Amino acid sequence: MASNMTEQKSTNRLGLTLESYKGSPSTLCPGCGHDTITRHIIQAFYEYGVEPHRVAKMSGIGCSSKTPAYFLSRSCGFNSVHGRMPSVATGAKVANRSLLVHGVSGDGDTAAIGLGQFCHLIRRNVPMIYLIENNGVYGLTKGQFSATSDPGSKQKKGAVNPFDTIDCAAIAIQLGCSFVARSFSGDAKQMVPLLKAAIAHRGTALLDVISPCVTFNNHEGSTKSYAYVQKTDTPLHALDFVPFYEETHVDYAEGTVKDLALPDGSHLVLKKLGKEYDPADRITAIKTLEEGRAKGQLITGLLYLNSKKKDFIEIEELVDTPLCELGEKDLKPSSETLKKILERYA
């Protein structure tokens, strides 16, 4: 028995191994930040114990949008068209409210061609995770600036970006997004709890993750390079995620933590690193981002959370049964009803 025990792979609460959450091998460049994020996603879904078949992986077009093939191979995925993932995700979610929708997008997909749909998804508060793998550059088309490039940031061939950046996290906060976080692909300790909190959240959970492009945007003068991000990363807090199914209580020294209750009964614990930060306040969140930008800091962590905001499914007052499971009996009115309707046209 003892020898068996050592060979037995560890499993999560569903009895699934980490392997069950993996996907096909990545075809991205070795060292790509996106692949690191993929690992964090696998880790987070595994540790949380999400049933893979309940997940719908959605994406648009671009390097980032390829990644859903690289995790959760037992979940259905939909690699749609450029910049339009939000609409497809919205349709899938209203059709089957029991799906956990996980979207992956990039900075081109979200901040340029897809900015409109991104805003409207947030406005509706469609329950889903929206993860932006943000590298400030168009990778698949070989290195053009994207709309999230910082002003003054240098392209690989030396061109300087003259335009202001589109800050997707700031836009999301302004639009009232119910969950907004920023992180760095290299920070597993921050990203995994954030992802788990996003799974637990009800509403649109935006994670804007700086994910360096090793091939086209990792040079001197880039503000999305590993070196630059490591230098400027300024976490607001350290994070612990306590899932709803765990009873364990960790004792924190008084005044050092903020405990955020999430809709599924889980908790996200924010541990103070320096200044007090309250993610319940939108104005503070925007101010913090702006101040960080002025100081050349990349502010990361949970920027804003509103667990009380009604999500799209609640707003639309959908029945509990997923719409896709309603059959002809539920849907087709009787012949008396048809007669009654047609009488109005007599």
Add this chain to the structure above:
Amino acid sequence: MNKTINDFTIEVATVNGSGSQTSNLILTKAIFRMGVPVGPKNVFPSNIAGLPTWYIMRVNEKGYLARKRTLDIVVCLNQSTYLQDIPRVRSGGVVIVESDYVLTGPAKRDDIIYYPVPFAKLAARHITDIKLKKPLTNMIYVGVLAHLLGIEDVAVEGAIRHQLRDKEKAIKINLDAIDLGRKYARENFKKQDPFYIERRNKTAGKILIEGNAAAALGCIFGGCTVAAWYPITPASSLTETLIDFFEKYRKDASGGKKYCVIQAEDEIAALGMVMGAGWAGARAMTGTSGPGISLMSEFAGLGYYAEVPSVIFDIQRIGPSTGLPTRTAQGDMQFVSTLSHGDTKHVLLIPGTVQECFDFSMMAFDLAERLQTPVFVMSDLDLGMNLWLTDPFPYPEKPYDRGKVLSQADIKRIGEFERYRDVDGDGIPYRTYPGNSHPLAAYFTRGSGHNEQAAYTEDGTVYQRNMDRLLKKFETSRKLLPTSVENSMPGAKIGILAYGSTHQAMQEVRDALSGRGVKTHYLRLRGYPFQIEPIRNFFAKCDRVFVVEQNRDAQMAQLLKLELESKEINKIHSVLHYSGFPIPPEALVEGIYRKNGVAAESMPTSAAGGE
């Protein structure tokens, strides 16, 4: 003087936003209640208030209800157009005109009968509620016409009661206004014109319904649960009517919605939502028109290539570009048939009656799921937004066809699942819904190159194999689409081929031609891709085939030419009408009768705004 009974056209010229819609509808329904068939066409501007609008009612006891060019009676209630409206009345016709209007120049005629009515003064004297003055002024004309034409009180009152249901106060106010008109006409006019409406029994049991309402009903009965849309004329009323039906008939006891309607940020998002919902296993629709169709083209290609069920209603209007948003056309046929880049082919349903708007709407959901592809229902403004007389729709007994979907148990039994494998040899693969818990059920949907297992591939052979399978599926769809409808006359050598709303004029056209000794066969197309055999047989019977369309470029003829042989192609003569007004039967008769080809005068001279 000979009486002209139950056979004339009335045009009412008013100002948009003046409430004339209600009075026009009451008059239509009153004629309907006299048992006399009536076909109204609302010619309205792309405007909320202030611009001119015309309402043309064809009254015809034989049931010819297409819009005629010839106007017999014109009601002039628009000061800014009466100088153009009056000259369009046919010689011997009638003008009912606000007596304040000065009749000069072309409006001063000695070959027509004038009934001047002091509408404004009557309203000022008798209608106290300032807000109601405008709409009730319009109601006065209903009374004048009711008196002159002999429409019975009971028909008028029945129409009002049906329209306003239990709103007794509103009913009384409107009846009073109509009485004003009746009384004025009775006391001041001696009947000089020949036009009468006499009671018949031709509308008993029938209904008057717009194609958009019929299509919305089809969505309800066809099990649609997700509607995503962006407002656009002339498609908005389809989704708006659907919303009304949803609210009334699709809520559970506690108010939970068994549907979701999303007003999207644009038509791109609307079709994206429909794609997402169709992928997840719900029946989803969007309703749009030309500009929306253009925006949807990328998603349409995704739907075709990734094989996602979806239903798109294209209520066609005049294009290109913004075109004329409130005018009808059949101008999207070719574009939609291959909507999107690359080798894309779509399935089209083409309703020609309101009954078919209902039937094909339901059928579209079955076909979309059976074929796993976008299905386009190609209606138009005339069919979609005007009231058409029809028998009530029989209850659709046919059960839904949800297509090839594998459950957990199915996969367990079969032991394998490949999303894009042609198991049955019909080009249609099997699919699963997301959420299926079988470990083999999940697949990755993509618009990029994929193999049978739905995995990414750039292999040219695999790509080609997949494209060939999609073509096979397209061939399969031919058999599932509604067949063309043929109506023949013995001894005829001439064929008329048409589709969509053009159908309304066809019986009249063929009768008129026959009256001039020209017998015709008639074939009406109802779906694309075509079932080619019936079309071949039709061509074989005819020396010449007039393909009648409401577009400039003979789009259906072009699609036919792709599939016909040269001996058949040589028989095609296009008759085209593209002024934006529903095709008038006279133009068709002239066009076909006079010569071999294009209707020389497909642009008639009459009707609103000059055609």
